Amino acid sequence: MKMALDPTPFHRTHSLLQFPQLAAELGYPYLQLTPHPDFLPFFTHPKADDALAAALKKACAEAEVGIASILPVLRWSSPDENLRQAAVRYWRRAVQLAVDLGVSQMNTEFGGRPEHPEESEAAFYRSMEELVPLFEREGIQVAIDPHPDDFVEEGLAAWRVIRGVNSPNLGFVYVAAHAFHLVDSPDRILREVGDRLQMVHVADTMDHRASNGLRYITNPPGNPVRVHQHLKIGDGDVDWQQLFAALARNGFLDRTDTVMVSSVFGENENALEVARYQLATMTDLVNGTR
Template structure:
């Protein structure tokens, strides 16, 4: 299997989107994790359709694959990070997040993306776990219907501190929803190092049947901080070999959202690092 590497635009927010895409293509990336946000492709802009078509042409011209990511911090509310979420106590708040994700599915279909990423959100104070799970499943139902119509999988990410924070929680969600075909998994390799009981490589193997999107960066045990490669504790060749063993053929996207100030240089060094790591494995050829 050939490792298909991408870089997240949430780590290139100091660049115009056209410039960011050109940079990634010039460096040799295979694709991009495109976060829908005001500074790049604004999902709430009145000209979204025209802009999406323009981005699709740009991606095609550069030969870049794409995953649509929905982790923008303040896209819905300028005062609440990631708010409102799918768990918001206000039904209108949950509906706003659901509508955003449905729109993301539509954008993904227009771009030819291989998945749409999302996460659950943090459980609000004084909210019982059963209530939080009920809110999550109810809010995701229209998104999964849209994903099914569009033929674009929804890849839910376990996020430290969220209701759905670990692989076990993803499987709980699958059970609650009846294991719908459009529901898949975003696996963040750093998050595995941060909090999963198994090693990152073993997490990849366990997650294989449901993998629809992969994010990658370095991290330390017990500390949710996305780090450049070599600054954390992860042994990457076994992770990349595990990815190869699953048959996963989507993008593996570098996720450094707090390093945009050094984005162009980190995009270059990250690609070099992952190519070297892949070259030492038996299964994942460098891209």
């Protein structure tokens, strides 16, 4: 298993080419590249040219830090056909960047809308018809996260959509910070997903369902909002012993191609300390289950 830093908390303080050295200084052997204005921005065409990709690869080599995964967030399941087609084009360039960087793991979201679930699912499968041959040809694994406010949010429902593509190049991302939106227990999800569990994002969150659904109040009542956090381990309600025990039973912790990412976004003022804490705590949790 590879342990990676998500550098999102450092986007405003460090440049893209500084991320590899930053990860090394924090003790992480790998990076996960998330949406960044100089590389793969949210929803739009990748902004890195071949020269920038080459410079990033060189910076990684000099820091002795690998890129474990690349995370585009694009509207490839949009009910708007123009946006869907654009997202497919953007995905093609994102895959080329991954290949040039020597990265075989990508991860993403479903990229549709919960108010249009049938149209979004249909758009998703149309995009898969166009992109899966590319993933398979280039040897790219793509793991998908059922994100809150997407057309599929629950764990087992998301796995069924992924499984329906019928490609070994598609897998599942378990995001601990989404645990209470996934509905299904970690044990059940990870048992069903099996070795198609490719990535885990580690961040804590509060259970929005607690206190009879009144832990978080939005006005007017009934707003179609989704609430979650990306906090450091121990600051929320995730049962970490249960999750890591499920990961051990799944075999995730012992496979060489899996990726565990620290993805804390809610504590930028303490980002350096939190990143170190996350790595130490993830390591302790892994060792405690073996």
